[in-house]
Amino acid sequence: METRELRYFVAVAEELHFGRAADRLGIAQPPLSRTIAQLEHRLGVALLARTSRRVSLTEAGAVLLAEARSILGAVAAAERRTRNVDRPSLVLAAKAGGSSELLAKLLDAYAAEPGAVAVDLLLCQAHAAQPLLDGRADVAILHEPFDSTAGLDVEPLHAESQFAIMSSSHPLAGAAGLRMADVIDLPELARWPEPDGTYLPGPGVEVHDLTQLFQMIALGRAVAVMPEVVRVGLLEGLVAVPVVDAPKVTTVIAWPPHSRSRAVADLVRVATGFS
Amino acid sequence: METRELRYFVAVAEELHFGRAADRLGIAQPPLSRTIAQLEHRLGVALLARTSRRVSLTEAGAVLLAEARSILGAVAAAERRTRNVDRPSLVLAAKAGGSSELLAKLLDAYAAEPGAVAVDLLLCQAHAAQPLLDGRADVAILHEPFDSTAGLDVEPLHAESQFAIMSSSHPLAGAAGLRMADVIDLPELARWPEPDGTYLPGPGVEVHDLTQLFQMIALGRAVAVMPEVVRVGLLEGLVAVPVVDAPKVTTVIAWPPHSRSRAVADLVRVATGFS
DNA sequence: TGGCAGCGATACCCGGCCGGTATCGATAGC
DNA sequence: GCTATCGATACCGGCCGGGTATCGCTGCCA
Numbered sequence: 258m259e260t261r262e263l264r265y266f267v268a269v270a271e272e273l274h275f276g277r278a279a280d281r282l283g284i285a286q287p288p289l290s291r292t293i294a295q296l297e298h299r300l301g302v303a304l305l306a307r308t309s310r311r312v313s314l315t316e317a318g319a320v321l322l323a324e325a326r327s328i329l330g331a332v333a334a335a336e337r338r339t340r341n342v343d344r345p346s347l348v349l350a351a352k353a354g355g356s357s358e359l360l361a362k363l364l365d366a367y368a369a370e371p372g373a374v375a376v377d378l379l380l381c382q383a384h385a386a387q388p389l390l391d392g393r394a395d396v397a398i399l400h401e402p403f404d405s406t407a408g409l410d411v412e413p414l415h416a417e418s419q420f421a422i423m424s425s426s427h428p429l430a431g432a433a434g435l436r437m438a439d440v441i442d443l444p445e446l447a448r449w450p451e452p453d454g455t456y457l458p459g460p461g462v463e464v465h466d467l468t469q470l471f472q473m474i475a476l477g478r479a480v481a482v483m484p485e486v487v488r489v490g491l492l493e494g495l496v497a498v499p500v501v502d503a504p505k506v507t508t509v510i511a512w513p514p515h516s517r518s519r520a521v522a523d524l525v526r527v528a529t530g531f532s
Numbered sequence: 533m534e535t536r537e538l539r540y541f542v543a544v545a546e547e548l549h550f551g552r553a554a555d556r557l558g559i560a561q562p563p564l565s566r567t568i569a570q571l572e573h574r575l576g577v578a579l580l581a582r583t584s585r586r587v588s589l590t591e592a593g594a595v596l597l598a599e600a601r602s603i604l605g606a607v608a609a610a611e612r613r614t615r616n617v618d619r620p621s622l623v624l625a626a627k628a629g630g631s632s633e634l635l636a637k638l639l640d641a642y643a644a645e646p647g648a649v650a651v652d653l654l655l656c657q658a659h660a661a662q663p664l665l666d667g668r669a670d671v672a673i674l675h676e677p678f679d680s681t682a683g684l685d686v687e688p689l690h691a692e693s694q695f696a697i698m699s700s701s702h703p704l705a706g707a708a709g710l711r712m713a714d715v716i717d718l719p720e721l722a723r724w725p726e727p728d729g730t731y732l733p734g735p736g737v738e739v740h741d742l743t744q745l746f747q748m749i750a751l752g753r754a755v756a757v758m759p760e761v762v763r764v765g766l767l768e769g770l771v772a773v774p775v776v777d778a779p780k781v782t783t784v785i786a787w788p789p790h791s792r793s794r795a796v797a798d799l800v801r802v803a804t805g806f807s
Numbered sequence: 808t809g810g811c812a813g814c815g816a817t818a819c820c821c822g823g824c825c826g827g828t829a830t831c832g833a834t835a836g837c
Numbered sequence: 838g839c840t841a842t843c844g845a846t847a848c849c850g851g852c853c854g855g856g857t858a859t860c861g862c863t864g865c866c867a
Contacts, residue, residue, distance in 0.1 A: 284855065309862045323790040335600065338599060339579075562827080585835060
């Protein structure tokens with residue numbers, strides 16, 4: 258399997274339309290059809306079920322799509338890392354609006370190290386693990402269990418418990434403590450996007466950043482379970498009730514396996530040093 | 533970057549010799565030279581330093597070698613998983629000579645599950661993580677920190693402390709407890725092979741399996757630090773002394789990220805259930 | 808129900824790239 | 838200084854990837 262074949266397959270699998278996929282790839286449709294057919298022939302499995310009106314993924318196709326995305330990410334990452342090996346610089350990915358205190362401490366401590374290189378910050382709206390997988394970043398600050406650390410090396414930095422954030426007029430606002438069972442079925446529980454940007458179905462409001470979420474909560478339209486940090490600087494009219502049995506949120510520093518970068522190793526050492 | 537280019541590069545980087553690499557790849561040497569030169573040109577970095585007598589890896593080349601090996605493993609794994617999607621069967625990798633009790637319990641419990649599929653066992657002499665990365669296995673039982681779980685999803689199953697195993701005539705054999713400092717510098721500390729099959733330099737005897745190790749220990753030629761399990765059924769004349777500050781050995785079940793297999797999910801659930 | 812539009816497959820052609828052979832140029836060792 | 842070794846270069850041929858034209862199928866609509 259060549260990466261060209263994987264790129265072509267991913268395009269078709271995502272568009273579910275040979276014409277549009279060919280367009281996106283900047284080639285004509287016939288060679289695309291032929292390449293996919295060859296790939297299927299070599300694998301001995303049908304990847305796409307085509308009627309002349311509709312294209313859909315087979316089960317094998319779904320498996321290959323997931324694998325291919327990850328492989329193409331790894332290839333892009335490999336190119337970037339190879340190219341940048343002699344220009345030591347570090348891109349650190351973190352979720353925008355996350356704990357800036359930890360970040361500041363980390364950057365300060367690392368900058369004081371002998372042999373420290375320049376650290377560029379990549380602040381992501383969501384899913385800070387993605388740039389790590391596609392090679393745009395070298396290290397990331399992630400939050401388990403929210404971010405998937407699959408395929409990454411990880412060191413825990415800090416664990417904190419979670420709180421239910423709600424309007425002070427909410428029926429549960431007066432409680433001293435809640436259990437997950439009390440909140441998990443609330444119809445106003447906010448929903449975050451999945452890694453692919455879509456939302457799982459459900460009754461709660463769809464949110465994509467903290468500001469929007471807090472406005473929704475203030476309006477009594479949403480409730481969310483969040484780690485402790487958000488309690489400081491909580492808006493007027495919002496309360497945080499501890500959820501005693503919610504899983505601890507662990508802030509971790511993550512980097513791709515086989516990282517050979519001295520800078521990454523230093524940063525990780527510094528980070529774990531003061532946790 | 534095409535996988536063909538990566539395969540060629542890995543061959544040259546491993547052989548450090550264009551002729552032998554071309555031979556291994558089943559092509560002539562000139563096209564290989566050309567392909568590597570094109571790859572270097574596109575990346576804008578030198579991957580190999582060549583004199584007309586000797587080829588060596590540059591730093592960029594070393595980075596790409598690690599990345600490329602992992603990518604090629606992922607590609608092979610993707611092919612196998614895609615091909616086998618409709619033949620549900622599970623390959624479980626484990627270290628031969630490891631705790632067969634846990635394995636038996638796990639296999640029994642899983643077999644009792646509704647929808648269980650046949651589980652094939654792949655018993656590895658060493659490094660059970662390798663078949664997981666190259667797609668020969670779907671799940672593995674690994675032991676942290678011995679096995680690298682980089683790039684895998686992992687659930688811990690069991691943790692145990694470590695013991696120094698030595699001949700009963702050894703000077704330290706009478707001790708009630710040891711510290712790592714007491715054993716780490718012993719000249720007879722056995723050495724295990726690295727993932728590439730080579731041994732790090734050092735004074736201790738080189739071993740590659742448990743039987744051999746125990747014989748060496750019984751002869752007073754070796755000492756080793758090992759997890760608790762090996763205490764049961766220890767040979768006559770061997771003693772196990774607890775090493776109080778040795779890192780705990782954690783038995784984990786590991787699987788590749790993006791595994792879409794129902795069977796893997798079931799097996800993991802069963803495994804974590806009775807830990 | 809027949810015409811039509813949309814879409815993937817097929818047929819066929821062209822050019823570039825991959826792989827082959829022959830050879831060169833450099834260098835380490837004798 | 839000769840020679841063997843090894844990577845680079847030159848050059849050629851065939852295959853394959855990509856293009857255009859067209860076919861065949863099918864759902865839609867008048």
